[in-house]
Amino acid sequence: MKKPLQDHICEERLFTALFEKYAKDLHDFLFYKFGSHLNPKDKVQEAFVKLWENCASIPPDKAKSFLFTTANNLMLNEYAHQKVVLRHQQMQPKTHTNESPEFLLQEKEYAQKLENAISNLTEAQRVAFLMNRVEGKRFKEIAKLLDISTKAVEKRIYGALKKLRDDIEEL
Numbered sequence: 587m588k589k590p591l592q593d594h595i596c597e598e599r600l601f602t603a604l605f606e607k608y609a610k611d612l613h614d615f616l617f618y619k620f621g622s623h624l625n626p627k628d629k630v631q632e633a634f635v636k637l638w639e640n641c642a643s644i645p646p647d648k649a650k651s652f653l654f655t656t657a658n659n660l661m662l663n664e665y666a667h668q669k670v671v672l673r674h675q676q677m678q679p680k681t682h683t684n685e686s687p688e689f690l691l692q693e694k695e696y697a698q699k700l701e702n703a704i705s706n707l708t709e710a711q712r713v714a715f716l717m718n719r720v721e722g723k724r725f726k727e728i729a730k731l732l733d734i735s736t737k738a739v740e741k742r743i744y745g746a747l748k749k750l751r752d753d754i755e756e757l
Contacts, residue, residue, distance in 0.1 A: 596641040633657035703753035714742035
């Protein structure tokens with residue numbers, strides 16, 4: 587009769603025994619279910635790593651179930667990822683018909699005007715404006731980061747917008 591497993595999987599001897607007992611079966615299960623192109627060997631290793639990371643919270647009698655469930659989920663995640671990759675590879679990049687040399691030159695000139703106009707803002711306006719428009723932060727977040735009131739942030743951003751409109755006619 588086999589000796590029952592100990593209380594903690596964290597013991598190296600017990601963990602090694604679990605690896606030797608279930609690694610091949612787990613690999614075969616993943617290989618037969620998903621094939622070799624999703625790297626079942628890697629997923630077996632990842633499942634055992636997750637078991638080791640959670641060794642204190644998993645009772646030994648649940649280790650097999652944990653391993654097979656974890657490995658299966660890892661394979662399903664990899665499969666979903668591969669589908670996304672394939673979908674993006676099949677998509678044709680959209681070509682823009684209006685990208686004439688004249689358009690590209692105008693775009694470059696406009697970007698230069700915008701950059702110059704932003705550099706002409708006061709430092710307070712520039713910081714608040716870029717945090718809001720480039721980083722996507724809300725007024726409250728900016729106020730907290732800069733240690734000022736929300737009204738002060740609003741004033742800085744609206745002042746920056748007004749100055750940008752005055753400096754760049756296209757806006």
